[in-house]
Amino acid sequence: MTTRRRGIWLVAAPLLALLLWAVVYPNIAIVTGSLVDGASHWGEFIASPSDREALWATLIVAVGSVVAAVIVGVPLAFLLTRVEFRGRRALAAVATLPAALPPLVGVIAFLFLYGESGVITRGVQAALHLQHAPWTLTGVPAIIFVHAYTMYVYVFLLVSAGLERLDTTLEEAADGLGATRWMRLRRVTLPLLTPALAGSMLLVFMNALGSFSAPYVFGGGVRVLSTQIVASKLNGSLPLAYVETTVMALGAIAALGLFRALERKRSYAMVGKGRGDRLVPRSGALRSLTPVLSLLAVVFLVLPHAMVVLVSFATDGAWTTQVLPPSYTIENYTRLATDAQLLLPIRNSIAMSALATAADVVVCFVAAYLVALRRFPGRGLLAVLIALPWAIPGTAIGLGLASTFDRNDPATLRLLLVGTFWILPLAYFVRGIPLVATGVEGSLKQMDPSLEEAARGLGAGWWLTFRRVILPAARPGLVAGAMLAAVTAVGEFVASVVLYTNANRPISMEILAQIRNLSFGTAAAYSVLLILLVLLITVAGRLAEGRLPNAEGVTTG
Amino acid sequence: MSAGTLSLDGLTRRFGARAAVEGLSLEVARGELLALVGASGSGKTTTLRMIAGYERPDAGRVRLDGADITAEPPQKRNFGMVFQHYALFPHMTVGENVGFGLEARGFARRDREERAGAALASVGLAGAEQRAVQSLSGGEQQRVALARALVIQPRVLLLDEPLSNLDPTLRRATREELRATLHHLGVTAVFVTHDQEDAFAIADRVALLQAGHLLQVGAPDELYDAPASRAVAEFIGRATLVPAMLTDGEVMLALGGVTCSCIARVPESLAGAREVLAVLRPEALTLASPDDNDAWIGEVVERRFAGALTAVRVRLVGGGELELASPDRLVRVGDHVAVRVAREPVAVVAP
Numbered sequence: 001m002t003t004r005r006r007g008i009w010l011v012a013a014p015l016l017a018l019l020l021w022a023v024v025y026p027n028i029a030i031v032t033g034s035l036v037d038g039a040s041h042w043g044e045f046i047a048s049p050s051d052r053e054a055l056w057a058t059l060i061v062a063v064g065s066v067v068a069a070v071i072v073g074v075p076l077a078f079l080l081t082r083v084e085f086r087g088r089r090a091l092a093a094v095a096t097l098p099a100a101l102p103p104l105v106g107v108i109a110f111l112f113l114y115g116e117s118g119v120i121t122r123g124v125q126a127a128l129h130l131q132h133a134p135w136t137l138t139g140v141p142a143i144i145f146v147h148a149y150t151m152y153v154y155v156f157l158l159v160s161a162g163l164e165r166l167d168t169t170l171e172e173a174a175d176g177l178g179a180t181r182w183m184r185l186r187r188v189t190l191p192l193l194t195p196a197l198a199g200s201m202l203l204v205f206m207n208a209l210g211s212f213s214a215p216y217v218f219g220g221g222v223r224v225l226s227t228q229i230v231a232s233k234l235n236g237s238l239p240l241a242y243v244e245t246t247v248m249a250l251g252a253i254a255a256l257g258l259f260r261a262l263e264r265k266r267s268y269a270m271v272g273k274g275r276g277d278r279l280v281p282r283s284g285a286l287r288s289l290t291p292v293l294s295l296l297a298v299v300f301l302v303l304p305h306a307m308v309v310l311v312s313f314a315t316d317g318a319w320t321t322q323v324l325p326p327s328y329t330i331e332n333y334t335r336l337a338t339d340a341q342l343l344l345p346i347r348n349s350i351a352m353s354a355l356a357t358a359a360d361v362v363v364c365f366v367a368a369y370l371v372a373l374r375r376f377p378g379r380g381l382l383a384v385l386i387a388l389p390w391a392i393p394g395t396a397i398g399l400g401l402a403s404t405f406d407r408n409d410p411a412t413l414r415l416l417l418v419g420t421f422w423i424l425p426l427a428y429f430v431r432g433i434p435l436v437a438t439g440v441e442g443s444l445k446q447m448d449p450s451l452e453e454a455a456r457g458l459g460a461g462w463w464l465t466f467r468r469v470i471l472p473a474a475r476p477g478l479v480a481g482a483m484l485a486a487v488t489a490v491g492e493f494v495a496s497v498v499l500y501t502n503a504n505r506p507i508s509m510e511i512l513a514q515i516r517n518l519s520f521g522t523a524a525a526y527s528v529l530l531i532l533l534v535l536l537i538t539v540a541g542r543l544a545e546g547r548l549p550n551a552e553g554v555t556t557g
Numbered sequence: 558m559s560a561g562t563l564s565l566d567g568l569t570r571r572f573g574a575r576a577a578v579e580g581l582s583l584e585v586a587r588g589e590l591l592a593l594v595g596a597s598g599s600g601k602t603t604t605l606r607m608i609a610g611y612e613r614p615d616a617g618r619v620r621l622d623g624a625d626i627t628a629e630p631p632q633k634r635n636f637g638m639v640f641q642h643y644a645l646f647p648h649m650t651v652g653e654n655v656g657f658g659l660e661a662r663g664f665a666r667r668d669r670e671e672r673a674g675a676a677l678a679s680v681g682l683a684g685a686e687q688r689a690v691q692s693l694s695g696g697e698q699q700r701v702a703l704a705r706a707l708v709i710q711p712r713v714l715l716l717d718e719p720l721s722n723l724d725p726t727l728r729r730a731t732r733e734e735l736r737a738t739l740h741h742l743g744v745t746a747v748f749v750t751h752d753q754e755d756a757f758a759i760a761d762r763v764a765l766l767q768a769g770h771l772l773q774v775g776a777p778d779e780l781y782d783a784p785a786s787r788a789v790a791e792f793i794g795r796a797t798l799v800p801a802m803l804t805d806g807e808v809m810l811a812l813g814g815v816t817c818s819c820i821a822r823v824p825e826s827l828a829g830a831r832e833v834l835a836v837l838r839p840e841a842l843t844l845a846s847p848d849d850n851d852a853w854i855g856e857v858v859e860r861r862f863a864g865a866l867t868a869v870r871v872r873l874v875g876g877g878e879l880e881l882a883s884p885d886r887l888v889r890v891g892d893h894v895a896v897r898v899a900r901e902p903v904a905v906v907a908p
Contacts, residue, residue: 174661177657
């Protein structure tokens with residue numbers, strides 16, 4: 001027993017040290033940095049009208065995005081799991097498509113479509129013979145619009161999964177007791193979906209809170225905390241940036257705490273067999289209308305992807321006031337493949353995300369194994385550490401690393417990484433930790449713990465038990481987590497914007513640079529490449545999970 | 558309580574090409590307890606779900622007091638249903654669960670609480686209103702589910718494997734309790750079970766289903782003593798089926814070189830038949846003295862303690878085996894014994 005416990009510590013201690021150093025230390029640096037001159041920078045923050053405005057806007061964007069994502073995601077989940085209609089399969093096939101767009105690419109696509117010189121905007125303007133664009137894609141509504149498109153997928157996926165798992169006899173029991181459809185929904189179905197709904201709302205809230213690309217690209221005059229942080233850093237007022245970062249992280253942690261409290265109250269094991277009969281609407285009018293509505297929804301969902309592909313073939317600089325780009329070429333792609341300077345970001349992104357994912361897989365597998373299947377002092381701390389990066393917005397992770405690893409100082413355990421290649425893989429690694437760890441933990445918790453004991457009882461040594469029992473049990477979560485981590489890393493933008501240098505710039509930064517340069521075609525070509533990379537990772541993940549991709553379940557990115 | 562008379566007329570339900578239930582007709586009288594018994598996949602749950610309205614029959618009618626309710630949704634039927642896993646709402650208290658049906662019927666909160674309290678008391682759970690569903694034991698959950706189904710004063714009460722999740726001791730006690738409660742309330746009830754002992758202990762009549770067809774319906778002793786077919790004889794209780802010749806109300810059993818004749822219970826459907834199978838129940842056979850001329854001689858090959866009686870399997874000298882239940886505990890494996898029919902008439906079925 002004692003030797004076994006010492007064995008655990010041999011692994012757990014360095015692991016804890018690594019996580020404390022890479023995850024906790026930078027955050028402490030941010031908080032202490034915000035207090036460098038006492039409370040004066042906090043006073044500065046409170047007194048600053050622009051920061052107050054940013055705080056409000058951030059909250060409005062976060063809450064608004066949650067509301068919008070719920071309004072789109074919940075009905076769609078009900079529709080696709082509960083109702084049979086013409087066009088259902090097509091809609092189901094593309095419903096998760098927005099998740100395949102890295103955040104910045106989604107924003108760019110919306111710019112091409114609905115921006116002031118976007119295709120749809122120009123199209124409507126031309127059709128109605130308007131003098132000006134019929135709308136502007138700026139400010140809070142625009143940010144929420146894009147967020148609704150990219151983030152409803154979380155709500156849709158989690159609520160759909162909740163509905164699939166829902167014990168349908170509970171709904172039948174309500175029917176049998178005479179409940180109307182509305183009473184059943186209000187008193188039985190929705191309360192039972194609370195865990196899924198709350199979980200997805202939290203996901204959206206966290207993402208919207210730390211969202212950078214949408215506010216940055218078409219925030220117009222609107223400031224949010226993430227853009228303020230970057231602006232403060234660029235202005236050289238680092239302590240203020242630390243205060244802003246702390247405030248944002250506190251918001252995220254508060255949301256997480258609220259969710260955990262809700263989750264504890266409302267979590268039920270489901271028994272019984274579900275029966276998945278889909279309802280067929282009886283009304284003839286509804287029946288003839290559904291294919292049209294489905295088609296519209298499919299078009300809306302696919303349009304951003306299609307638009308990025310279209311623009312990637314547009315000649316740079318030629319698309320100015322026309323509805324559609326006037327001339328097409330494959331030059332954008334050939335340039336990417338031949339120009340060393342343009343090729344560099346692609347090589348960077350692939351190398352950096354591969355490194356980060358590999359490190360995530362190794363570290364998180366061990367950590368999650370210890371958390372899920374071992375009892376030892378320090379286990380609780382480890383559990384918190386592997387979940388922590390999830391609660392910290394990407395900008396905060398970026399800034400924390402920037403302020404911690406900016407010099408070589410062995411006394412304070414600091415290393416000079418800023419300005420080197422390694423800082424971005426480190427940031428991606430930190431962001432990937434909770435994704436891989438929760439995946440593995442989930443899989444291992446589903447495993448019957450006596451399996452490991454059974455294997456040992458049959459005389460299997462540590463290595464055989466690990467290889468033949470633990471690893472296969474952990475595989476689904478490990479693969480899914482690694483897939484998510486790789487997808488997030490390859491299109492990462494939020495932390496990159498704080499940490500990149502010209503030499504290690506990732507694809508996302510290059511897209512932004514090309515947009516600024518009005519080289520829309522090149523930016524779109526990069527975007528298409530990024531989408532392809534995401535697809536490639538997804539397919540690879542599916543193959544590793546032992547199943548081929550199916551149309552209805554592209555995993556969220 | 559307004560118990561109703563339920564009648565099923567040619568109910569058929571197909572899943573794809575497979576018929577889960579085919580041409581099922583049954584009558585359940587007011588206040589009667591009917592058990593639907595069958596192996597898994599026999600269509601008993603599908604039948605129950607059609608009665609409840611969760612499943613729409615492809616053909617046939619469900620009538621309540623003569624009125625066709627086939628097309629009525631479950632909400633309108635006013636039937637009480639106890640689900641196999643009870644389907645208690647996990648996010649509500651016991652009291653809210655029981656009051657749910659009353660809430661749906663627009664009862665005021667006070668009235669609801671009063672009735673729910675009374676219903677809980679009637680199943681022996683007085684004062685449990687505030688308890689969380691997840692804190693209940695299996696037996697308590699079953700009783701809450703029963704109270705929830707009864708409190709709406711159902712026209713028909715439906716129970717899907719109501720005892721399958723209880724441990725054996727609790728199960729025996731619950732059987733009697735359930736029968737007493739339902740009889741006391743005078744409610745018309747249909748319940749599904751794969752366990753014939755449950756069915757015999759609770760039901761007034763038992764309907765035996767196999768592969769979607771109704772094999773026989775009748776009182777428990779009817780099914781046991783006068784099985785309508787070989788399938789019924791094989792499913793209900795234990796029995797050795799022995800080829801026999803029917804002559805004039807008598808049945809000639811030729812087994813192990815010894816022929817014996819017994820009085821037969823011949824159903825109308827077998828009037829005039831000659832070759833039949835005699836249904837020898839273990840307790841209708843007895844160990845006899847070896848010099849009995851009418852007895853079969855054999856050797857005990859298995860002996861199993863089974864409570865009041867001892868289960869004995871005898872391999873006959875001339876071939877074949879018989880299973881009997883004997884009060885004699887001194888029998889040992891290897892003993893040479895004689896066996897004869899102790900109780901007549903003997904049931905016969907078509908081979």
